[in-house]
Amino acid sequence: MTVKVAVHGYGTIGKRVADAVTRQSDMKLVGVAKTRPSHEARSALAKGYKLFLAGAGQRDAFDRAGIPLAGTAAEMIREADVVIDCAPDKVGRENARLYQEAKVAAIFQGGEKADIAEVSFSALANFEAARGKRTVRVVSCNTTGIARAAAVLEPAFGVAHWEATIVRRGADPAESHKGPINGILPTFKLPSHHGPDVKSIFPSLPITTIAMVVPTTLMHVHVNHVKLTRAPASASEVLERFRKTPRFHLFREWEGVEGTPQVMEFARDRGGPGRSDMMENALWENGLRLDGPDLYFFQAIHQESIVVPENIDAIRATMNLAPDAATSIAQTDRSLGIPAPE
Numbered sequence: 628m629t630v631k632v633a634v635h636g637y638g639t640i641g642k643r644v645a646d647a648v649t650r651q652s653d654m655k656l657v658g659v660a661k662t663r664p665s666h667e668a669r670s671a672l673a674k675g676y677k678l679f680l681a682g683a684g685q686r687d688a689f690d691r692a693g694i695p696l697a698g699t700a701a702e703m704i705r706e707a708d709v710v711i712d713c714a715p716d717k718v719g720r721e722n723a724r725l726y727q728e729a730k731v732a733a734i735f736q737g738g739e740k741a742d743i744a745e746v747s748f749s750a751l752a753n754f755e756a757a758r759g760k761r762t763v764r765v766v767s768c769n770t771t772g773i774a775r776a777a778a779v780l781e782p783a784f785g786v787a788h789w790e791a792t793i794v795r796r797g798a799d800p801a802e803s804h805k806g807p808i809n810g811i812l813p814t815f816k817l818p819s820h821h822g823p824d825v826k827s828i829f830p831s832l833p834i835t836t837i838a839m840v841v842p843t844t845l846m847h848v849h850v851n852h853v854k855l856t857r858a859p860a861s862a863s864e865v866l867e868r869f870r871k872t873p874r875f876h877l878f879r880e881w882e883g884v885e886g887t888p889q890v891m892e893f894a895r896d897r898g899g900p901g902r903s904d905m906m907e908n909a910l911w912e913n914g915l916r917l918d919g920p921d922l923y924f925f926q927a928i929h930q931e932s933i934v935v936p937e938n939i940d941a942i943r944a945t946m947n948l949a950p951d952a953a954t955s956i957a958q959t960d961r962s963l964g965i966p967a968p969e
C-alpha cells in the first residue's frame with residue numbers, strides 16, 4: 628500500500644520531511660505548500676515537487692518570480708491521505724480546520740499545544756498509541772530528545788527524579804533575523820515548558836526542566852541529572868543500553884568531539900541521504916557518569932532534523948503501514964542513512 632502525503636509548510640522542518648517522504652517505498656509525496664517564492668520554492672521545483680500556495684500567500688508574487696504553482700494548499704490537501712503540517716508555531720491550529728473539512732489525517736509539529744491532536748508522539752516511546760489515529764502531534768526537538776532517552780532509561784532502571792537543563796540554540800542557521808548574537812538569556816518560565824511537554828508522552832515521569840538560549844545555531848545541548856530507582860552496575864551498562872537503541876549516536880573520547888561543532892562536522896562528513904543532518908541523539912561516552920543511582924549525561928540535539936524520522940514513523944502509525952515500532956523505525960532509518968545500532 629502507498630499513502631499519499633502532503634507537506635503543508637516548507638521551511639526548516641517541512642523541506643526535510645518532504646525529502647524524507649520521497650525516500651519511503653510506502654509513501655508518495657503529493658506536493659508541498661509555502662506562502663512565498665523564496666529560493667526554497669525553486670529548489671522544490673528542481674526536485675520535481677508540486678508546489679502549492681499556502682496561507683495568505685499571493686499567487687501574483689509567484690507569477691512575477693516565474694515560479695509555477697500547481698494550485699492552492701486546499702487542493703493539495705484534498706489529494707492526500709495524510710497531511711504533515713509544518714507551518715510556523717501556532718499556525719497549525721488555524722490549519723486544522725482545513726484538514727477536518729477535507730477529512731484527511733493530520734500530523735502536527737511541536738510548535739502546537741498538545742491538545743491539537745489525539746496523541747503526542749515519539750516513535751521509541753509510544754508508536755502504538757498513534758496507530759490509526761486521525762490527528763497526531765510529533766513533539767518538539769528538545770522533547771523528542773528527552774523522550775528518546777526516557778524510553779531507554781525508564782524501562783531499564785526506573786526514574787525517581789530527572790532534572791534537565793536545556794541549552795537552546797538561538798536560531799536555526801538560515802534565520803538571520805533572530806538572535807541573540809551575544810549573551811546568555813535565561814528562560815524565566817520555571818520550570819520551562821519542556822518538562823510538562825515530555826509528560827504528554829510519559830505522564831508520570833518525574834522530570835523538571837530549566838532552559839536558556841545561547842548564541843549558536845548548530846544544536847541544543849541537554850545537561851541531565853537522573854536519579855534512577857534501580858542503580859545500574861556500572862556506567863558501561865547504561866552506555867550499552869543507549870548504544871543498542873536506534874537513533875542514538877555515542878562518541879568515544881578518542882574521536883576528539885569536544886562539542887557541537889564536531890558533532891555537526893561528523894554529520895557533514897558522513898553525508899548520504901540524510902542531508903548532512905544529525906537525526907540521532909548525540910551522546911559523549913566520556914560525558915556520562917554514574918554515582919550510585921545518580922546518572923549524569925550530556926546529549927546534543929540537532930533541532931533542524933531530529934523530528935524528521937519521527938514524522939515518517941508517525942505516518943506509518945496513523946496509516947497502519949507497519950506491524951510494529953521496531954519495523955517502522957528500522958525502515959525509516961535505512962531510508963535516511965541513520966545507522967542501525969551497533
Ligand SMILES: NC(=O)c1ccc[n+]([C@@H]2O[C@H](COP(=O)([O-])OP(=O)(O)OC[C@H]3O[C@@H](n4cnc5c(N)ncnc54)[C@H](OP(=O)(O)O)[C@@H]3O)[C@@H](O)[C@H]2O)c1
Nearest residue numbers: 636637638639640661662663681682714715736738768930
Ligand atoms: N526549526 C526547528 O528547530 C524545529 C524543530 C522541531 C520542531 N519545529 C516545529 O516545526 C514547525 C515548523 O517549524 P519550522 O522551523 O520549520 O518553521 P519555518 O522554517 O518558519 O517554516 C514554516 C513554513 O510554513 C509556511 N507557512 C507560513 N504560513 C503558513 C500557513 N498558513 N500554512 C501552511 N504553511 C505556512 C512558511 O512559508 P514560506 O516558506 O513561504 O515562508 C514556511 O515554509 C513548528 O511547529 C516548530 O515549532 C521546529
